[in-house]
Amino acid sequence: MKYVNLGRSDLNVSVLCLGSMSWGSNNTAAEGHAQIDRSLAAGVNFIDTAEMYPTYPVKAETTGDSERIIGDWFAASGKRNQVMIATKVAGPNGGFLRDGKGYDSAVIAEAIDASLKRLQTDVIDLYQLHWPVRGSYHFRKNWTFDPSGQDRAGIEAHMLDVLGGLQKAVDAGKIRHFGLSNETTWGTAEWLRLATQNDLPRAISIQNEYSLLCRLADTDLAELCCLEDVALFPFTPMAAGLLSGKYGPDTTPPGTRRAVEATLNGRVTDRVWPAIDAYRAIADAHGLDVNQMALAWTLTRPFVGSSIFGATRDSQLETALGAADLVLSDEVLAAINAAHRAHPLPF
Numbered sequence: 001m002k003y004v005n006l007g008r009s010d011l012n013v014s015v016l017c018l019g020s021m022s023w024g025s026n027n028t029a030a031e032g033h034a035q036i037d038r039s040l041a042a043g044v045n046f047i048d049t050a051e052m053y054p055t056y057p058v059k060a061e062t063t064g065d066s067e068r069i070i071g072d073w074f075a076a077s078g079k080r081n082q083v084m085i086a087t088k089v090a091g092p093n094g095g096f097l098r099d100g101k102g103y104d105s106a107v108i109a110e111a112i113d114a115s116l117k118r119l120q121t122d123v124i125d126l127y128q129l130h131w132p133v134r135g136s137y138h139f140r141k142n143w144t145f146d147p148s149g150q151d152r153a154g155i156e157a158h159m160l161d162v163l164g165g166l167q168k169a170v171d172a173g174k175i176r177h178f179g180l181s182n183e184t185t186w187g188t189a190e191w192l193r194l195a196t197q198n199d200l201p202r203a204i205s206i207q208n209e210y211s212l213l214c215r216l217a218d219t220d221l222a223e224l225c226c227l228e229d230v231a232l233f234p235f236t237p238m239a240a241g242l243l244s245g246k247y248g249p250d251t252t253p254p255g256t257r258r259a260v261e262a263t264l265n266g267r268v269t270d271r272v273w274p275a276i277d278a279y280r281a282i283a284d285a286h287g288l289d290v291n292q293m294a295l296a297w298t299l300t301r302p303f304v305g306s307s308i309f310g311a312t313r314d315s316q317l318e319t320a321l322g323a324a325d326l327v328l329s330d331e332v333l334a335a336i337n338a339a340h341r342a343h344p345l346p347f
Helices: 029-041 065-077 105-119 152-171 185-198 220-228 239-244 272-285 290-298 314-321 330-342
Strands: 003-005 012-014 016-019 046-048 084-089 124-129 175-181 205-207 307-309
Touching (some): 012 016, 029 065, 029 314, 065 105, 084 105, 105 152, 124 152, 124 205, 152 175, 175 185, 239 272, 272 290, 290 314, 290 330
Parallel strands (some): 016 307, 084 124, 124 175
Antiparallel strands (some): 003 012
């Protein structure tokens, strides 16, 4: 297992991060604890969660359960000091939290305290803003994205208020660092500018969707991440199970994400199936597991810090863990680039 420092921080994390969004819905607490134990044994020291988890589906009665499951593991194992924990404050689409109103400095103060209690810890290593309050183009919103009506002065005032709240949390020892999620390139640059100008906490990471099938980050955001030392923290690097081949145009196994959300949040399109076939053919031609190939590929990207994987079954967990030391040949990487040109942004 390799380790990296996120951004300009001393937060040293494994290049694979264990995701927890199914713990409390598709996975029991015992299964979540077993995943942590197995991942820790494999060298993973990084767990990502959020106050609104679990998902698929999000329910009022389960909100916060993923954090509770992790907190119970901390309490029972006594291994809090062996794990870097990342969590998030919910954005405007935060399910049943605060009626989807998003956050400001006051909400962040309350949310941090609530997360600390559920996690049974004194400090959060990486605290992330789950969604921008102003909205963004992620999760297929790029098709109708229109920023022309946004109020720049209002955005700046909000950002300064939030940064001030984060500074108080840092000063109180409740969080160590902060990061962004589902943020745009301009938004990230603005957070960095205001932090620098006002000596406030600087974002060390950005958690956005990134995979063989979703490469929006390859241009402007990649440049910003490299030049400004902001680590991309990909989620769904294995494309929400699409690359595995378990789904088809008319095939949806019971108990899967697609059984709950038919389009996998807009990822299922007519163009996605030939793209999946192309990447699976590359893996088959080189004797690779396509999921391991997809996860290992994200780690070849110069702007990626740690890649988040999730699992509902032991076999999926072992597959993901096996990607940590997988080296993709130049021939495989060239084939992946050719497939991307042939099937750009299929969703």
